[in-house]
Structure formats: structure tokens, C-alpha cells
Amino acid sequence: MNQYASILNNINRYVSLTKVEEEKICSIIKTSTVKRRQYIIQPGFVCQSRTYIVEGxxxxxxxxEEGKEHTVSIGVEDWFVTDFFSYINQTPAQNYAEALENSLIFQMHYEDIEPLCKEIHNLSEYFxxxxxxxFAxxxxxxxxxxxxxxxQRYDEYAAQYPHIVNRVPQYVLASYLGMSPEFLSKIRNRKAQS
Amino acid sequence: MNQYASILNNINRYVSLTKVEEEKICSIIKTSTVKRRQYIIQPGFVCQSRTYIVEGxxxxxxxxEEGKEHTVSIGVEDWFVTDFFSYINQTPAQNYAEALENSLIFQMHYEDIEPLCKEIHNLSEYFxxxxxxxFAxxxxxxxxxxxxxxxQRYDEYAAQYPHIVNRVPQYVLASYLGMSPEFLSKIRNRKAQS
DNA sequence: TTCGAAAAATGAACTAGATTAAGAAATGTA
DNA sequence: TACATTTCTTAATCTAGTTCATTTTTCGAA
Structure with missing residues (x-):
């Protein structure tokens, strides 16, 4: 079994790659491990890659400006992490991407993947x-x-992502849902009571 | 000059279509006029088309559930209007798309455009x-x-879309920016004073 | 296994923005 | 031209959610 099975599997849920296409895609993948709290994207640096989370x-x-963090997205296994604005325009990022756990990732570099999208119709379709x-x-x-x-936002999130809601720190979830950690604490407490 | 020049021009900003490709795309376009206040998408009906705004x-x-309207997007000439969630899943829409002015539109039907994306690599790339x-x-x-x-949300919008901010009704803009029309009125008044 | 730092919980005072209601202005329509 | 409907304004009251200060809990590292 191919070491890239997870990502190929993901792609093949949307399109049917040929063997040759699979090989071309795998050939540009770089594998890395990232420690908890480490950043893979930082303001001022261009987001160079599409990053697929294998584990973590x-x-x-x-x-x-006031030093407050606003979480834009949370991702786990089989998801992509990207600062899209930085990636597509190849301009410096305005966001951080931080590992919440020790993680294993596949990265595909902009200068490898974009030409490949022009070459492989299936890949273009996949993205x-x-x-x-x-977007939807x-x-x-x-x-x-x-x-x-x-x-209501918390309830919706908890219903939609039951496997994530208790996996990430509370202040991360609060900043994702657009409320203060104190208020999220209050909400959770209210629920635990009843 | 081609009657579809506006949309072809838009596409050619991203990719370079051949004449044959242009003709295939134009052949599936349906032109309509829509009166102010008319809906082109309604809850319960599947969003069948990608709609390009020529004018309007x-x-x-x-x-x-409480009968309140929340504006998801506002679009003018050279933009697309779609309920993406309904369109990509071909499930009944949960939103309305309403003409704010008498408008002229081009529509491309799901069953025509999706196969064409599989056929024309450039079109797939464009989308x-x-x-x-x-998404960014x-x-x-x-x-x-x-x-x-x-x-701050109002200021940001006014700076980014100066040509739209005074073109749409205030209650529409308020519901887009996530505030009550009364509060938007107050904000505008504050600015007019100073 | 204990220590120290980070994270979570608690509670009280405060505020941005919602709600309500009523009138004024603008706009469309006959 | 006037009438009806929609849109905008103003002001008083109300509340969901913030802020801040303190305490308690959790957890990784030695």
C-alpha cells in the first residue's frame, strides 16, 4: 500500500486519476512532521504550499492590532490547511497556521502544483x-x-463536529466561534447543569 | 462584437480560450431579463444555474425562522450569483436570490456547464x-x-465597495453587515456630523 | 511526584448593539 | 396630484456578551 494512499483516496472521491497522474502528483509531495505549537505559516511570509494533514x-x-487572536479555521486529519489569500496571490500571509498537536503533513509547493493543474485536467477538477x-x-x-x-453557534458546531469540539483548547474554539472564552465557559456550564 | 463579450472577457482574464471553446460556452448560455424584486432562486427549489450579471x-x-432576512452576498455587473450549496449538491436551496434592480443576466445550466467543465480544461481552471x-x-x-x-465593518465595506455602498437599500446593507438598520442609520449619521 | 506554567472557571461591573415604537421622508403608482 | 407603501430617522429601554480581576484546574517537563 502506497504511503500516499490517504491523499490519493481523498482525490479519487472526486475524480478518477490514472496511474500516471497519481505518480506525477505523488512525485511533488513533501512529507514533514510538525510539533505542537509550531507555525507552518506566519505573517510576512508567503504561503508556499497546499498542506494536507495526514495526522494531527x-x-x-x-x-x-490589539493582540487578539481570531481563529479562521480548524482542521484535522484528511483536511487541507492553507492561507488561501496568500497562496493564490503569492503575497505575504496575514495569518498564522499553528499545529495544535504533533502532526504529520504532506505539502505540495505552489510552483509544482499550479503547473500540474494546467497539465492534469483531473487535478484542476479536484481542486x-x-x-x-x-466555499459553500x-x-x-x-x-x-x-x-x-x-x-446557537456553539450548538451548531458541536452537532456538526462532535469529534473536534472537545479536542481543541477552549480558547481556540471560542475565538473560532466569535465569542470570549469566558462566555463559552458559561455556555458549557449551563449545559452541564441541565 | 459578440453579445457575450462581457462574460468571455471575464473568463479570458484567467485563461486563454480557443475560438472553439468560446463557441461551446456561448452555445449553452441563456439570456434573461429580470425585474426588480423578482426572485431567481427560492427555498425549496434547486439552484439550477450559474448566473452571470450583465447589468443590474x-x-x-x-x-x-423568526422571519428575519440575512443577506449573504450582494452582486453587481460582471459578478456571479449562485446559491453554491444548492448548486453543487443539486439539493433544494435555503436562500433567495432577489433582483435589487431591473437586470439582464446570462445563465448556464448545471447539466450543460458541469459536463463542459469535464470537457474543457480551461473552463475547469477558470472556475x-x-x-x-x-473563497479567500x-x-x-x-x-x-x-x-x-x-x-468598522461598515467602514471597511464602504472603502472596498464605494460604488455599491450607496446603490443598495440600507436595510439590505445592514443585514449584509450583520447589524440592525437602525444602528446603520446611527453610524451614517455620526459620520455625516463630523 | 512534584513543580511551574498554561488553560479553564467564576463572578461582578460594564457596553456595544438590539429592540421597540412612532414619526418623517422618499418612492412608486393610479 | 394625491395616496399608499416602503425606507429612513430618532430616541428610550433592554440584554447578550465583554472585560477584568481572581481562583482553580490541568498538564507537560524534570
Whole structure:
């Protein structure tokens, strides 16, 4: 069994790669291990790669002028972590991507993967379809953040990601859901009571 | 000059279509006019098409259980309007898309455009690149909605979309920015004073 | 196994922004 | 031109969620 089975499996859920295509894609993958608290993307540096999480967990967050962290996304196994704005424009990132656990990742460099998208129609389709899906979810999150109360947002998240909600630190989840850690604590406490 | 010049021009900013490709794409375009207040997407109906705005303005909004409207996106000329979640899954929409002005649109039907994406690599690339861009912006909006105050969100929008901020009704903009129309009125008034 | 630092919980005072309601202005329509 | 409907404004009241200061718990490292 191929060491890249996980990511190929993910891609083949959307398209049907030929053996040759699989090999080309695998040939540009770089494997790394990352320790908890380590950053793989930092403000000021260009996000060079699409990063696939084989094992572990990451978050992307934004640090505002007042020193407050705002978590943009949380990802675990079989997800991608990217600062898309930085990646697609190849301009310096404005966010951090931090390992929440010791992790194993596959990285595909911009200068390798973008030409490959021009070459392999299936790969282009894969990223088109997955990005459309991610975009649709992002829109749903915008609706939630506009229309729901803090407690409703927590409930929705807990229902949708039961395997993540208790895996990440509370202050990370609070900053993802757009509330203070104190208030999230209060919400959880209210639930534990009843 | 081709009647589809506007949309072809948009596509050719990202990829270089051949004449044959251009003709295939144009052959599936349906042109319509839509009156102000008319819906082109409604809850319960599947979003069948990608809609390109030639002239006019639209908004996509969600109606919650309490009867409140939450505007998800606002689009004018040279933008696409789609309920992506409904479109990609071909499931009933949960949102409305409403014409804010009398408008002229081009529509490409799911069953025509999706096979064409499999056939024309350039088209697949076009949608991949534009969706990645839209996704990156959507993420920025999530950050804004989490980290900025209502007034800062208004300022940011006014700076980024000066040509739209005074073109749409105030209650639409308020529901897009996630605040009450009364509060938006207050903000605008504060600015007019100083 | 104990120590120290980071994370979580608690509670009280505070505020951004919502809600309500009523009137004024603008806009469309006959 | 006038009437009806939609949109915007103003101001008072209310509350979800923040801030800050303190205490308690958790957990990794030695």
C-alpha cells in the first residue's frame, strides 16, 4: 500500500486519476512532521504550499492590532490547511497556521502544483470541486455568524463536529466561534447543569 | 462584437480560450431579463444555474425562522450569483436570490456547464481560480465579522465597495453587515456630523 | 511526584448593539 | 396630484456578551 494512499483516496472521491497522474502528483509531495505549537505559516511570509494533514490538527488564526487572536479555521486529519489569500496571490500571509498537536503533513509547493493543474485536467477538477464545496460551507458560516446567537453557534458546531469540539483548547474554539472564552465557559456550564 | 463579450472577457482574464471553446460556452448560455424584486432562486427549489450579471444588481439572502432576512452576498455587473450549496449538491436551496434592480443576466445550466467543465480544461481552471479567489474573500469576511465592530465593518465595506455602498437599500446593507438598520442609520449619521 | 506554567472557571461591573415604537421622508403608482 | 407603501430617522429601554480581576484546574517537563 502506497504511503500516499490517504491523499490519493481523498482525490479519487472526486475524480478518477490514472496511474500516471497519481505518480506525477505523488512525485511533488513533501512529507514533514510538525510539533505542537509550531507555525507552518506566519505573517510576512508567503504561503508556499497546499498542506494536507495526514495526522494531527491545525488552526489558522489572525492576530489583530490589539493582540487578539481570531481563529479562521480548524482542521484535522484528511483536511487541507492553507492561507488561501496568500497562496493564490503569492503575497505575504496575514495569518498564522499553528499545529495544535504533533502532526504529520504532506505539502505540495505552489510552483509544482499550479503547473500540474494546467497539465492534469483531473487535478484542476479536484481542486475546483473541493474549493466550491469549501466555499459553500464558508457561506454557511457567514450566515451563522450573522444570524445566530453565541450559544446557537456553539450548538451548531458541536452537532456538526462532535469529534473536534472537545479536542481543541477552549480558547481556540471560542475565538473560532466569535465569542470570549469566558462566555463559552458559561455556555458549557449551563449545559452541564441541565 | 459578440453579445457575450462581457462574460468571455471575464473568463479570458484567467485563461486563454480557443475560438472553439468560446463557441461551446456561448452555445449553452441563456439570456434573461429580470425585474426588480423578482426572485431567481427560492427555498425549496434547486439552484439550477450559474448566473452571470450583465447589468443590474442582486442579493442572496437567508430568511430565518423568526422571519428575519440575512443577506449573504450582494452582486453587481460582471459578478456571479449562485446559491453554491444548492448548486453543487443539486439539493433544494435555503436562500433567495432577489433582483435589487431591473437586470439582464446570462445563465448556464448545471447539466450543460458541469459536463463542459469535464470537457474543457480551461473552463475547469477558470472556475477553480475564481472560486479560490471567492473563497479567500469569504474567509476575510469571516475574520471581519468575528473581529471588527459594526462601525468598522461598515467602514471597511464602504472603502472596498464605494460604488455599491450607496446603490443598495440600507436595510439590505445592514443585514449584509450583520447589524440592525437602525444602528446603520446611527453610524451614517455620526459620520455625516463630523 | 512534584513543580511551574498554561488553560479553564467564576463572578461582578460594564457596553456595544438590539429592540421597540412612532414619526418623517422618499418612492412608486393610479 | 394625491395616496399608499416602503425606507429612513430618532430616541428610550433592554440584554447578550465583554472585560477584568481572581481562583482553580490541568498538564507537560524534570
Amino acid at each position: 490538527a491545525f488552526r489558522v488564526f489572525h492576530l489583530d 475546483r470541486l473541493t474549493t466550491e464545496k469549501a 460551507h464558508s457561506r454557511r458560516r457567514v450566515i451563522s455568524s450573522i444570524s445566530l446567537t453565541a450559544e | 444588481a442582486f442579493r442572496v439572502f437567508h430568511l430565518d 477553480r481560480l475564481t472560486t479560490e479567489k471567492a 474573500h469569504s474567509r476575510r469576511r469571516v475574520i471581519s465579522s468575528i473581529s471588527l465592530t459594526a462601525e
